[in-house]
Amino acid sequence: MDLGLEGRRALVCAASKGLGLATARSLLAEGAVAVIAARGKKALDEAASTLEAETGKRPFTVPADLTISSEREALFAQAERLMGGVDILVANAGGPPSGPFESHGPEAWKLAIDLALGSVTHLCALALPGMKARAFGRIVQLVSIAGVEAVDGLILSNASRPAALGFAKALAREVAPHGVLVNSICPGVFLTDRIRDLAVEQAKHKGVTPEAWLAGFAGDIPLGRPGRPEAVGDLAAFLASPRNSYVTGAAVVIDGGKTRRLF
Numbered sequence: 001m002d003l004g005l006e007g008r009r010a011l012v013c014a015a016s017k018g019l020g021l022a023t024a025r026s027l028l029a030e031g032a033v034a035v036i037a038a039r040g041k042k043a044l045d046e047a048a049s050t051l052e053a054e055t056g057k058r059p060f061t062v063p064a065d066l067t068i069s070s071e072r073e074a075l076f077a078q079a080e081r082l083m084g085g086v087d088i089l090v091a092n093a094g095g096p097p098s099g100p101f102e103s104h105g106p107e108a109w110k111l112a113i114d115l116a117l118g119s120v121t122h123l124c125a126l127a128l129p130g131m132k133a134r135a136f137g138r139i140v141q142l143v144s145i146a147g148v149e150a151v152d153g154l155i156l157s158n159a160s161r162p163a164a165l166g167f168a169k170a171l172a173r174e175v176a177p178h179g180v181l182v183n184s185i186c187p188g189v190f191l192t193d194r195i196r197d198l199a200v201e202q203a204k205h206k207g208v209t210p211e212a213w214l215a216g217f218a219g220d221i222p223l224g225r226p227g228r229p230e231a232v233g234d235l236a237a238f239l240a241s242p243r244n245s246y247v248t249g250a251a252v253v254i255d256g257g258k259t260r261r262l263f
């Protein structure tokens, strides 16, 4: 199936590793041009080299801290300069710290909201004028199953992610007449550094080993294993493509069957 991504211009945020990197890989492999962003310049450059070796196409790299408004503006302006415009926005950022309610002070709450909501709303505001002018745009945000059900130890995520889902749903309805489709992806358990770090933090709180915590957390996945990041990358590439002509306002859960909710 041709996704129609050849030459489309994608800004992929938080993409030096993990799910963002996998999304950049899928987009480049389908012919898109990409800018990848994250805070660490060295990791970004290494990611660009890996992607070039794997896909034959090197993405542009722009270091940026997505929690800082001025850096989001500079990132978007640089992406437009480098690619001539942004047709596809993949809004992604690091996850907030884990731990029980009492372990988080006001700064942690502010960071969680900045990561989950502040960065995505601001990046959408920057991207929409160009997308509307061209009557084409695809926005995909990476959220979490913590947006749709309670996950023990992730209270910051559980409180902030539903706001991001509500935002995307409302925005999808507003911008549909302009040819802009907006969707959310809710990953379950994928073996990235985020999950490995989470296992270490949660194991400390529970008094078990990280391996034991992870085995329990991933133990009730009907498909019997954590996901591979490329599964998220491929889903994101489809949602971000012209081939996706009718999915908008959706929160697509990709979790090997882990969540039990019906809607």
Ligand code: NAP
Pocket (backbone or CB within 6 Å): 013, 014, 015, 016, 017, 018, 019, 020, 037, 038, 039, 040, 041, 043, 064, 065, 066, 067, 092, 093, 094, 095, 096, 142, 143, 144, 145, 186, 187, 188, 189, 190, 191, 192, 193, 194, 195
């Ligand atoms: P990861 O492997 O730890 O990668 C995180 C990426 O985000 C890195 O490129 C990191 O680079 C970048 N980043 C972190 N904070 C940033 C900031 N303030 N500004 C710009 N870039 C930033 O994590 P992941 O597993 O891909 O997770 C991506 C998102 O999906 C997170 O929100 C996570 O909570 C969510 N998620 C993951 C899973 C899973 O199973 N992995 C499940 C559900 C939801 P720098 O540190 O250099 O900035």
